[in-house]
Amino acid sequence: MKTTTITRRGLLGAASAAWATTIFGKPAQAAAEFDFKLGVNTPETHPLTIRLTEAAKAIGAQSSGRLNVTVFANSQLGGDPEMLSQLRAGGIELLAAPSLTLSTLVPLSGLPSVGFAFGSYDQVWAAMDGGVGDVVREAIGKTGLVSMKKIWDNGFRQITSSSSRQLTSVEDLKGFKIRVPVTALLTSLFSGLGALPSSISYSELYSALQTHIIEGQENPLAQVSTGKLYEVQKYCALSNHCWSGYWIVGNRRALSALPPDLLEIINSHFDAAAIKERADLLEMERSLQAELTGKGMTFNKPDPVQFRAALVKAGFYAQWQKTYGAEAWAALEKYTGRLT
Structure with a gap:
């Protein structure tokens, strides 16, 4: 089974207004070469939003402001189905898509959420960083979207x-x-x-x-x-x-416009943030x-x-x-x- 990550055959871009949770690490007046919007349904206080925000800032900093990722939290850009439609049309470039919402477009995204399938996180991460993750990412790629390698936790x-x-x-x-x-x-x-x-x-x-x-x-x-x-x-x-997660997915045409160094930066920071968010959510749920x-x-x-x-x-x-x-x-x- 082929493992995919975002490559130069990536996503598309542009549009949508709303108040932004976070931006890159450079002053707003210094225009970026690439300006990406990322939608997510979670509130600003949720570990997912917090780590997305950190990753967006790190991407801006490492790219010296060439790539600006703005995170729109709390469904500011619309409900999940609306944001998914915007992503496919190019209105936004990136989406933290709940795996179950994504299953309306990519049915196999729901595979790990089959009722009472997983009994522990050990099983979940072995599957999602292994063969089940490969199955889902390949299916996502067939829809014109591209996913990051690591899935984030929703619990x-x-x-x-x-x-x-x-x-x-x-x-x-x-x-x-x-x-x-x-x-x-x-x-x-x-x-x-x-x-x-x-x-x-x-x-x-x-x-x-x-x-x-x-x-x-x-x-x-x-x-x-x-x-x-x-x-x-x-x-x-x-x-x-059932267990569910969030895939960071992008419009293929938008990411195809990025040079290889920026693709590497966006992949590495979001995947590293996913690992941190998994630990955050586990700690949060314990209390x-x-x-x-x-x-x-x-x-x-x-x-x-x-x-x-x-x-x-x-x-x-x-x-x-x-x-x-x-x-x-x-x-x-x-x-x-x-x-x-």
């Missing part, structure tokens, strides 16, 4: 709910109105568990919970904290139902349960065996094995063990 996903319902078993999910990203994989997963999934952009999630359009949502604890979802959710079931408990959330840990059994019965694994294909599924099971 294992947990289920939160309002004060009207605590989730302790599969039965508790029957008829449960839950927000999921705009992706078929999680819609399929929660439908298989008897819930009523609804695809809503992350930027609209808080208000949807606040107005009770939905009863709950699923996200890593870092998103629950930085998005202040604890203000509108009472319970959190530590389900670890988040206590922090969120102090803010009024109640935690429980359901038995994953019952959920996996329900998904087998619903045909979830058989469906996605067929969707992803035998070769990709075998690559996943090399790290997870047999899933069906």
Whole structure:
């Protein structure tokens, strides 16, 4: 399986106005040769945004201001589907794309997020820095986008709910109105568990919970904290139902315009920052349960065996094995063990 990274056959560029979180290391009036916009949905306080900001500054500094990367945090450029459309059209040059959102364009991006597949981070990083990462990057490359080599962490996903319902078993999910990203994989997963999934952009999630359009949502604890979802959710079931990440992807025509030294700079700084962000998020998540408990959330840990059994019965694994294909599924099971 071919491992890809950004090369001179890279991405495209231009456009979009909004307040910027960070810029290069040179004064704004010193015009850069190349001016890239990078969109991300996470708030300024999230480890992902912080490390993207640091990488952008380092790229500007090492390139002596020739390459300016401006990070637009907190969905300033639109929701994830909108930013992905902008990236493909060349309105923005770079995007920190949630792997599940990216799966709407690159179905194999959802492969590592198959329900209850990974049991630990050791399995996740072995797969994503190995054969599963190779499968996904090759698929991304076929869409006209290019990804950095290292995927960033978004964490294992947990289920939160309002004060009207605590989730302790599969039965508790029957008829449960839950927000999921705009992706078929999680819609399929929660439908298989008897819930009523609804695809809503992350930027609209808080208000949807606040107005009770939905009863709950699923996200890593870092998103629950930085998005202040604890203000509108009472319970959190530590389900670890799937892992998800962020790919730094770019428009191929934009990066093809960069000379080799700038391509090396942008690759090396974003990949180095990805490793730091993984460690940041792990450290953050270790303290988040206590922090969120102090803010009024109640935690429980359901038995994953019952959920996996329900998904087998619903045909979830058989469906996605067929969707992803035998070769990709075998690559996943090399790290997870047999899933069906």
